[in-house]
Amino acid sequence: MNHQNERNQTSDTLDGINRRQLILQKLEEQGEVSVNALAQEFSVSPMTIRRDLHLFARQGILETHYGGAHLCKDRNKIPDFPARIEKMLRYKQAIGRTAASFIKEGDTIFLDSGTTSVQITKYFPDVHATLITNSMTAILQLGTNRKLKLVVAPGTYREQIGGTLDISTVEFLRRYHVNKSFIGTMFCSTDFGMTTSEELDAELKRTLCAQSDQSFLLADHTKFTGNSLVKFTEFWDYDYIITNKELDPALQDQVRKLNPNLILC
Structure with a gap:
């Protein structure tokens, strides 16, 4: 088994999860986000950010629009x-x-x-x-x-x-x-x-x-x-x-x- 590849895959997975957690935090704080601003902040492509936002959209958390996304007003809340x-x-x-x-x-x-x-x-x-x-x-x-x-x-x-x-x-x-x-x-x-x-x-x-x-x-x-x-x-x-x-x-x-x-x- 190539352990270096395994470590790289694990790091990539956690980096992606961490990025999406931070994007969600920004959405909660600001109500909306920009694709280009996020891509620049996280040093990834705009396409990567769009995929992140579409994942949240499928979960009913946000709605995408040209150049960014905003939180859904009626999104489901998880009980504490x-x-x-x-x-x-x-x-x-x-x-x-x-x-x-x-x-x-x-x-x-x-x-x-x-x-x-x-x-x-x-x-x-x-x-x-x-x-x-x-x-x-x-x-x-x-x-x-x-x-x-x-x-x-x-x-x-x-x-x-x-x-x-x-x-x-x-x-x-x-x-x-x-x-x-x-x-x-x-x-x-x-x-x-x-x-x-x-x-x-x-x-x-x-x-x-x-x-x-x-x-x-x-x-x-x-x-x-x-x-x-x-x-x-x-x-x-x-x-x-x-x-x-x-x-x-x-x-x-x-x-x-x-x-x-x-x-x-």
């Missing part, structure tokens, strides 16, 4: 973390309890900041383990656990996800390989796979899944009814899919065709 964690709480807790039962003595673990995956912290077993996470909830819940080595991913705190997330977060997590990863999702559909609301979160989840011996997707039954903006994995990328028994039987059958290791709790 506290609001999302209350939704379907008893189902999320059951999934978290089941997922925690897979953690064994000496494990190294990735845990993302999803509202379902962080429920694991309430049922964390009495074992020695290493936990690597970007979740503020996990840090607060498990910070005093003397059996646990807690490794905190750096980055900018994002209230929307309840944890840290920027380019440095993804680059940091790429340095590790673990026994088990526990990953949440905004939506998961049998015809499109797992999706989340933005590219950087998708890249983080993709990294957690790829760099673990065993990966667990955690999603309550309401997550199987749609798609979000950015795809990050397929059902078959995981060793186990954990959801609650309220998942529609027809959907259960469809999921099992893609991954037989479906666990209902």
Whole structure:
């Protein structure tokens, strides 16, 4: 394998994600942006900027016009973390309890900041383990656990996800390989796979899944009814899919065709 090419591809991917995050920030602050000004600022071609803007347009974030783009007035808002964690709480807790039962003595673990995956912290077993996470909830819940080595991913705190997330977060997590990863999702559909609301979160989840011996997707039954903006994995990328028994039987059958290791709790 040509590791230099692999590193270059990773750098290009993260550079592109970082550029689009900054463009989105400018849109939020200014309401509109210019193609030529952005191309000059980021030292890329106007065509590259147009592709970035068209990606946001397909997501319903902005509308393009000659020479630039402006924010859509009626674009969808993502509920903040506290609001999302209350939704379907008893189902999320059951999934978290089941997922925690897979953690064994000496494990190294990735845990993302999803509202379902962080429920694991309430049922964390009495074992020695290493936990690597970007979740503020996990840090607060498990910070005093003397059996646990807690490794905190750096980055900018994002209230929307309840944890840290920027380019440095993804680059940091790429340095590790673990026994088990526990990953949440905004939506998961049998015809499109797992999706989340933005590219950087998708890249983080993709990294957690790829760099673990065993990966667990955690999603309550309401997550199987749609798609979000950015795809990050397929059902078959995981060793186990954990959801609650309220998942529609027809959907259960469809999921099992893609991954037989479906666990209902």
